[in-house]
Amino acid sequence: MRSVPLHLEPGSDLRQALEQLAVEQNASGFVLSVVGNLAQAAFQCPGKSIPTVLRGELEIITLQGTIAPEGVHLHLSLSDGECRVWGGHLEPGSRVLKGADLLVGLLDTAAQAPARTTAAPEPRVAIAVRSGCPFSRRALRMLRTLGIPYRLIEPSADGSVPQVFLDGQLIGGYDELAQRHGRGELEALRQG
Structure with missing residues (x-):
């Protein structure tokens, strides 16, 4: 350490x-x-x-x-x-x-993790957020609570946030993420 x-x-x-x-x-x-x-x-x-x-x-x-x-x-x-x-x-x-x-x-x-024979896969979810945005906080909290790995990306200068991407495709913002969760479509993205 x-x-x-x-x-x-x-x-x-x-x-x-x-x-x-x-x-x-x-x-x-x-x-x-x-x-x-x-x-x-x-x-x-x-x-x-x-x-x-x-x-x-x-x-x-x-x-x-x-x-x-x-x-x-x-x-x-x-x-x-x-x-x-x-x-x-x-x-x-x-x-x-x-x-x-x-x-x-x-x-x-x-010490971080046991040695792996293959590299960890890139998270399937990417999300663009802005500080102070309540919907950005909610989307991040949902992903963390569900145990879904994600990576943070920079939002476009004029784009609304959050912007959630699945496998490189924009699926929408917080509402769309919540709807997919409600339909059980996020289960396959959970870690472990």
């Missing part, structure tokens, strides 16, 4: 920075420590259908979970100005206020 320090400037998206680190390093790992604060926190509370968004000076208490090029699974706890503690699954849209410093542990390639 190697330790990688990560400094985030004001305005940085906490989740996207960790997703980007995993992709750039092509490595899996986990958050070892974090100090800093947020101007806005977006997190998914248990049992809620949409993320909770808090604004103000929010102190990060903990951030733990895993990161990988295929995606992240992170839990955030934070304190507001009244010392109330909040927490849940970290979502895109959590913006750094003054700064944040993280230490991320990345696993050596040999």
Whole structure:
């Protein structure tokens, strides 16, 4: 394992920075420590259908979970100005206020997974999202919850999001993804 320090400037998206680190390093790992604060926190509370968004000076208490090029699974706890503690699954849209410093542990390639005789197949699903888009968050959450591997792609400059592609073909946005799920058409895409 190697330790990688990560400094985030004001305005940085906490989740996207960790997703980007995993992709750039092509490595899996986990958050070892974090100090800093947020101007806005977006997190998914248990049992809620949409993320909770808090604004103000929010102190990060903990951030733990895993990161990988295929995606992240992170839990955030934070304190507001009244010392109330909040927490849940970290979502895109959590913006750094003054700064944040993280230490991320990345696993050596040999420790990431057992050796395979063949390369892992490319995920059949690709998705273009934008930070702050509630339908992008819902689509990503659906894919993660269902255990469907996906890769993030850049949205076109003028295109709506999310844009979901299956085997290279555009199937539509969140509504179309949800309809396919309702019809049981996503079962074959599950991992494992």
